Amino acid sequence: MHLDFQNGTITLPFITFLKDKDMHLSGPVDFRPKLFSALRNYDAKRFKSDLIAGIVVGIVALPLAIAFGIASGVSPTVGLITAIIGGFMVSALGGCSVQIGGPTGAFIVIVYNIIATYGLQGLAIATFMAGVILVMLGVFHLGTVIKFIPYPIVVGFTAGIALTIFSTQINDFFGLGLKDIPSEFLPKWGEYIRNFGNIDWTTLAVGVFSLLIIIATPKISKKLPGALIAIIIVTIAVWFLNSAGGFHVETIGDRFGALPTDIPQPHGFELNMATINLLLPSAFTIAILGAIESLLSSTVADGVTGSRTNSNTELIGQGLANITVPFFGGIPVTGAIARTMTNITNGGRTPVAGIIHAVVLLLIFLFLMPLINLVPMATLAAVLIMVSYNMSGWRTIKAILKNPKSDVTVLAVTFLLTVIFDLTIAIEIGLLLAIILFLRRVMENTQIKVYSEQLDVAEGSEATVHEVLDVAPGVEVYEIDGPFFFGIATKFDELMRNSMATKPIVRILRMRKVPFIDATGVHNLEILIKSSKSEGIHVVLSGVNENVHRVLDNARIEELIGKKNICDHITKAVAMANSIVAETHATKA
Numbered sequence: 001m002h003l004d005f006q007n008g009t010i011t012l013p014f015i016t017f018l019k020d021k022d023m024h025l026s027g028p029v030d031f032r033p034k035l036f037s038a039l040r041n042y043d044a045k046r047f048k049s050d051l052i053a054g055i056v057v058g059i060v061a062l063p064l065a066i067a068f069g070i071a072s073g074v075s076p077t078v079g080l081i082t083a084i085i086g087g088f089m090v091s092a093l094g095g096c097s098v099q100i101g102g103p104t105g106a107f108i109v110i111v112y113n114i115i116a117t118y119g120l121q122g123l124a125i126a127t128f129m130a131g132v133i134l135v136m137l138g139v140f141h142l143g144t145v146i147k148f149i150p151y152p153i154v155v156g157f158t159a160g161i162a163l164t165i166f167s168t169q170i171n172d173f174f175g176l177g178l179k180d181i182p183s184e185f186l187p188k189w190g191e192y193i194r195n196f197g198n199i200d201w202t203t204l205a206v207g208v209f210s211l212l213i214i215i216a217t218p219k220i221s222k223k224l225p226g227a228l229i230a231i232i233i234v235t236i237a238v239w240f241l242n243s244a245g246g247f248h249v250e251t252i253g254d255r256f257g258a259l260p261t262d263i264p265q266p267h268g269f270e271l272n273m274a275t276i277n278l279l280l281p282s283a284f285t286i287a288i289l290g291a292i293e294s295l296l297s298s299t300v301a302d303g304v305t306g307s308r309t310n311s312n313t314e315l316i317g318q319g320l321a322n323i324t325v326p327f328f329g330g331i332p333v334t335g336a337i338a339r340t341m342t343n344i345t346n347g348g349r350t351p352v353a354g355i356i357h358a359v360v361l362l363l364i365f366l367f368l369m370p371l372i373n374l375v376p377m378a379t380l381a382a383v384l385i386m387v388s389y390n391m392s393g394w395r396t397i398k399a400i401l402k403n404p405k406s407d408v409t410v411l412a413v414t415f416l417l418t419v420i421f422d423l424t425i426a427i428e429i430g431l432l433l434a435i436i437l438f439l440r441r442v443m444e445n446t447q448i449k450v451y452s453e454q455l456d457v458a459e460g461s462e463a464t465v466h467e468v469l470d471v472a473p474g475v476e477v478y479e480i481d482g483p484f485f486f487g488i489a490t491k492f493d494e495l496m497r498n499s500m501a502t503k504p505i506v507r508i509l510r511m512r513k514v515p516f517i518d519a520t521g522v523h524n525l526e527i528l529i530k531s532s533k534s535e536g537i538h539v540v541l542s543g544v545n546e547n548v549h550r551v552l553d554n555a556r557i558e559e560l561i562g563k564k565n566i567c568d569h570i571t572k573a574v575a576m577a578n579s580i581v582a583e584t585h586a587t588k589a
Contacts, residue, residue, distance in 0.1 A: 029139050030312040034097045038350035046350060053348030054356025057100055060225040060342050061087070061357060062364060064387070066252070066372065067227075067380045068103040071168055072111040072331055074120070076252055076372060077259050077365075079103050082325055084361045086333030089321035091354025095143075095313030096298040098305060100339035100354050101321060105387045106293050107286070107332045109164045110423045114282050116183050122279060124269045124326035129276065129283035131326075134291060134319030143295065143311025150438075152403075152411040153430040154292060155396050160418025160426060162391035165384055172381035175203025175250070185419050202247045203378045210234045210382035223345065227383045234379045235371075252380070253373030261369045266327040285424040286322075286332050294318050294335035301340050305349065338390070406437040446482030455574065469571065472578040474505035477570075481513045484521035484548075505584050506577040507532060510570055512543030522555045529561050538580050541566045542573035 061083055069079020083102035090101025114123045137143065167188055171178050176195050182188045210230045217226030238249045252259070298309035314335075321333045343353050400411055414430035455469045455477055471477060509525075517525075532539050539561055544552065549566070552558060558566060567573040 029316075030141060030143075030310065031138070031316050032095065032310055032313050033093050033317065033351075034095055034310070034313070035092050035351040035355075038097060038352065042350070042352070047352065049347035050350055050353035051356055053343050053346040053353040055360055056223075056225075056346045057339055057343045057348070057353065057357040058360025058364070059228055061100070061102055061336075061339050061361060063225075063227040063231050063375075063380070063383055064336075064339070065103055065361065066375070067383045067387070068105060068108060069331065070252075070377075070380060071105075071108045071165065071384055072103070073115040074111075074329075074331060075256050075259070077369075078329055078331060080361060080365050081264065081328055082330035082333060084358050084365060085328055085330060086321045086325050087361065088355055088358035089324060090294075090317055090333060090335065091351040091358065092317075093313075093320055094317035094335075094351065095310030095315075096294075096301060096335070096340075097307050097309075097350055098301050098340055098343050098348055098353065099294065099298055099309075099314070099335045099351075100343050100357060101294070101318070101333050101335055102339065103331050104293060104334055104336050105165055105384070105391055106158065106161055106289055107334070108168070109161050109418070110282065110285055110289070111331050112168070113183060113422055114279075118279065118282075120329070121269055122275075122282075123331065124329070125271060125275055126279045126282045126286060127322050127326045127330070127332050128269075128271075129279060130286035130290065130332060131319045131322030131324075133283060133287035134315050134322060136319075137287070137291060138312040138315030138317075138319060141312055143313075143315050149288075149292060149431070150407075150410060150434040152400055152407045153414050153427070153434055154296070155393055155400060156411040156414030156430060157289075157418045157423060157426050159392050159394075159397060160415045161423065162388040162393075163419055165391070166388040169381040169384045169388075172250075172377040173204070173207040173385065175200025175207075175378065202241075203249050203376075206234060206238060206249050206376050207378035207382050209237075210376075210379040211385060214382060214386045225342075227386070230382065231375055231379055235375050238376045238379075239374055250377045251373060252375045252377065255377060256373075259369045259373060261366055263365075264328050267329070268327065281424050281428075285427055287319075288427055289423070290318055290322065290332060290334035291315055293337070297335035297337040297340050300337060301344060304341070304344050406441065410434050410437065442482065442485075446480070449479045449481070451477040451479070455570070469574045470578075471574060472581040474581045474584070475508065475574070475577040476504040476506070477508040477510055477574070479510040479513070482515075484511070484514045484517040484525075503535065504537060505581050506538045506540060508540045508542055508570075508573050508577055510542045510573070511545075511548060512570070514545070514548055517548050517551050522551060522557065525552075525557060526555070526560065529557070538577070539565065540573045540577055542570045543568065 062080075065079040065083035066076040067079070069076045069082070072079070087100060087102045090099055094101070111123060114126055118126070164185065167185060170176070170192050171181060174196070176192065176198050177200065178191060178195060181191055213230040213233060214226040217224050217229050238251070241247050242249060242251075294314060295309075295311055298311070298314055301307070302309055318334060325331070325333055339357075343357070348354070397411065401408055410430060410433055413433055414426050417426035417429055451471060455471050507528075529539050541552075541561065544566055552566075565576070567576065
């Protein structure tokens, strides 16, 4: 393997990752980690800024990694291992200079459900497969395309995840002491309601006190990590409270026992077609969710720092991180917006800060894990309740409710499916619904006009000089204003059938405003030309752009219609049509 820091390229056997910005699926693999370009002119001043930012982000990430691990149904150790290994790889191999990777709240719901259904082995396989999907998305230059997922879908399932995370913390926050809580939303709340008489008021007081500290800390200083401040203060208070006797608040040590301080040995897992088929939907959900969250985070970071993220490299880096962490028992990794912004506000500007953040977490893992055992579960619940509030985006939802009904419908359906069913179904149906509504909107905005007798050449354009063409009787002009894809092809076919009461001599298809044509459009056009020929009707195409012309050539439409019948301007098409009509009348006479 050859590393070239000067040119920002990596050369591997059989594969070369270039600096090319080609966005075609068949182009070279676009893998240019930002770390290599950052190290070109790296100096002590930059290292000092990255060091401070990395330490701060590492401290901020500590309670979140622990809380996300526990909420996902695994131990706090797994959350930390994920943040260490995944965070290191995202920074070292990613396409964003300031991205901080690790476990995030968005994955809690899907991870919890996978573990409940398929166990830890199933989670490892699904995470590995998601990593492969992410790498393929980056390899095939789909980093930019992933950003086109409709915003109402993102808001809908993010809000649904936020409500689900909030729901999972009620037991620990109120000290209900429930075991084997249903994973489904409605049965879970039914269990809570039946047991609200069992509230442990000491635990609730600890949770409320923790929440108040988290809320108040940013008002004092936005640079102070409220979650960490709450954990330190409340852990000390609860330690004295538990030592004094008479009261006892459950801690991490009470639930999980003594936490290990050794990095787990890599282990494998069995992968076969049956398992792949079973877990592919979950893996797809993890991959799409990870791609959306990481690219959203990097987009926000670019807006603040003025840098430019390589989306394809970012996806490949995220994918490699998710391929690796399952071998160490980790959970899915993605870019974390809150930690990334913390990195930026504390001076981090290169991936070195993210690597330092991972090293800080590793040192805490190796030397301070016994202290983690003392953290109250109610405090972690307060941390996650605050995370769910910040994720909810209720202000954004309020704004979207003023948008067209289609956007509101997509948001509502995605939200309800996320909460009541699961994230996999929500993303799949949400995307399907968005596509259907998009096609409907395109069809509504695409017009097919019919002209006879006279035609204004400049109509529908910004031209100020109008040229009116006389269209001979027996000539019909159909203008398609929009893409000629399967929905419009059907609409055009219906219009043609309805206008066949009076059979013309020439049909002109004006296609100046057709940006592309798909297989259905080509098929319908072919049928139209053949049926028109059989009825003695000439077909002339006008204003065909280069892209559409190429598609028609490949489909042999030019051979079918005749090269002379494809005109570059409507003036020529109308003149040809009028001439054909005149010849037809002369022949009959």
